[in-house]
Amino acid sequence: MRGTLFIVAAPSGAGKSSIVNAVLARDPNICLSISFTSRAPRPGERHAEHYHFVSAAEFENMVAAGDFFEHALVHGDWKGTARQSVEPQLNAGRDVLLEIDWQGARQVRAKVPDAISVFILPPSRAALDERMRKRGQDSEAVIRQRLDAAREEMSHYGEFDYLVVNEDFDTAVSEMCAIFTSSRLLRDRQVARHARLISALLADDRS
Secondary structure, eight states: OOOOEEEEEOOTTSSHHHHHHHHHHHOTTEEEEOOEESSOOOTTOOBTTTBEEOOHHHHHHHHHTTOEEEEEEETTEEEEEEGGGTHHHHHTTOEEEEEOOHHHHHHHHHHOTTOEEEEEEOSOHHHHHHHHHHHOOSOHHHHHHHHHHHHHHHTTGGGSSEEEEOSSHHHHHHHHHHHHHHHHTSHHHHHHHTHHHHHHHHOOTTO
16 A cells, blocks of 8 residues: 655744654654755754755755655755655655645645645744744844745745644644544545455355
């Protein structure tokens, strides 16, 4: 049975990566696709763990070669998901999670219409501002740029299946886990997963 593709997107500073990491720790049935990016690593980020860090020229060569499942220009830097990180895992029956932006999510939904998509919102604009500054990773100019872009990013919430408001971290993680669990219990997926069981349960023993 083919795996399920999950998409998680959010404006910068909404806590997407922290929530995703907590969900992955709870749910061993999902593998995270590590994105490629042309931006430089931030303090504490490691290659092939947080992102595959490549130069802009390398990224553009990969685009030309058709290596990406999705890609987009985000805050002035390229980000993308390699085909090899998604399609083989889905075909092998593994669930795959993409932690991407709304532009990439739009591309993915066009290719995989039954993908399950989740958008994370902050509880307020003030909270978003505070969280960005607490990270201590960006200059004031970059923070202002990201805050200005956040409104545009959040305006695309209506393109997603689910909304999670990250006001309380533990609650947000539990809600995300519930979404993933419930999506696996959809009738069509359960019928495909338990075809033999359903057939046996409905068999007429009198024949």
